[in-house]
Amino acid sequence: xxxxxxxxxxxxxxxxxxxxxxxxxxxxxxxxxxxxxxxxxxxxxxxxxxxxxxxxxxxxxxxxxxxxxxxxxxxxxxxxxxxxxxxxxxxxxxxxxxxxxxxxxxxxxxxxxxxxxxxxxxxxxxxxxxxxxxxxxxx
Amino acid sequence: xxxxxxxxxxxxxxxxxxxxxxxxxxxxxxxxxxxxxxxxxxxxxxxxxxxxxxxxxxxxxxxxxxxxxxxxxxxxxxxxxxxxxxxxxxxxxxxxxxxxxxxxxxxxxxxxxxxxxxxxxxxxxxxxxxxxxxxxxxxxxxxxxxxxxxxxxxxxxxxxxxxxxxxxxxxxxxxxxxxxxxxxxxxx
Numbered sequence: 001x002x003x004x005x006x007x008x009x010x011x012x013x014x015x016x017x018x019x020x021x022x023x024x025x026x027x028x029x030x031x032x033x034x035x036x037x038x039x040x041x042x043x044x045x046x047x048x049x050x051x052x053x054x055x056x057x058x059x060x061x062x063x064x065x066x067x068x069x070x071x072x073x074x075x076x077x078x079x080x081x082x083x084x085x086x087x088x089x090x091x092x093x094x095x096x097x098x099x100x101x102x103x104x105x106x107x108x109x110x111x112x113x114x115x116x117x118x119x120x121x122x123x124x125x126x127x128x129x130x131x132x133x134x135x136x137x138x139x
Numbered sequence: 140x141x142x143x144x145x146x147x148x149x150x151x152x153x154x155x156x157x158x159x160x161x162x163x164x165x166x167x168x169x170x171x172x173x174x175x176x177x178x179x180x181x182x183x184x185x186x187x188x189x190x191x192x193x194x195x196x197x198x199x200x201x202x203x204x205x206x207x208x209x210x211x212x213x214x215x216x217x218x219x220x221x222x223x224x225x226x227x228x229x230x231x232x233x234x235x236x237x238x239x240x241x242x243x244x245x246x247x248x249x250x251x252x253x254x255x256x257x258x259x260x261x262x263x264x265x266x267x268x269x270x271x272x273x274x275x276x277x278x279x280x281x282x283x284x285x286x287x288x289x290x291x292x293x294x295x296x297x298x299x300x301x302x303x304x305x306x307x308x309x310x311x312x313x314x315x316x317x318x319x320x321x322x323x324x325x326x327x
Contacts, residue, residue, distance in 0.1 A: 044172060044277035045277050045278055047169070058278075061268050061272060062272070065272065084175075085175060086175060086272060086273060086274070087175065087275050088172065088173060088174075088175040088275070
């Protein structure tokens with residue numbers, strides 16, 4: 001069983017390596033920054049993958065651009081802005097909060113508050129006027 | 140009594156609301172992304188002509204009237220489907236079509252337009268795909284409608300055929316121009 005898992009892990013790791021080309025960086029910090037950035041950018045073509053995971057031609061090109069920019073010493077913020085300028089908020093896995101998506105961000109909190117108020121109102125009423133039949137049920 | 144009516148009606152209203160919501164969501168293709176370039180100028184570029192590598196085009200060489208910018212490559216299957224329609228509409232309408240040969244060797248791009256015909260007034264060779272990335276292209280074919288000031292007004296992702304031309308492309312062209320376009324009499 002142990003061998004089976006070892007083989008499985010090996011198989012998976014090779015698969016991943018087959019997709020991603022490797023780039024040489026001058027410093028470890030740059031390499032980490034590169035890895036961080038490509039895990040935060042969505043592949044516009046394949047949509048549910050980061051460009052780190054995707055083997056689409058476009059992702060390859062975008063990784064190359066990230067590599068060039070990281071090597072040139074550009075900051076993460078500027079590289080993400082570069083991508084956002086071209087592909088919109090969609091390309092970011094952590095999109096900014098703005099009026100057009102307030103509903104998405106705040107609807108869950110809003111619904112939660114409504115439920116909370118409804119539950120509290122109900123519980124509060126029950127305490128004021130305890131129902132004898134409820135009590136027997138609980139026992 | 141009032142409360143009972145509310146409790147009875149609430150699920151029905153919720154249901155109708157969801158139906159309406161999903162009905163409209165059906166029309167909303169998540170594969171189609173909004174372009175970030177709308178109402179912005181065409182990105183700068185400096186790229187050779189496909190037919191004549193010695194000629195270098197920049198954004199200043201683009202037509203000074205409303206035109207279509209069509210991103211294509213012979214490796215792209217749907218571009219083959221689209222091509223006859225571009226041939227047809229480039230003859231039928233006086234709207235110039237500028238081609239961007241995307242991520243392809245010059246020889247393959249040339250072969251495509253030599254064998255199948257050239258619907259383009261000019262073809263830009265974007266062999267490394269940088270211009271397409273500046274445009275925000277994520278899949279060929281893509282077609283941009285650009286007005287006489289060089290401002291991007293619309294992006295269409297997908298194949299231009301009779302249906303998309305008349306439903307999506309032509310209405311936007313006519314809206315931007317502020318007049319209806321009639322096809323030029325063809326001898327077909």
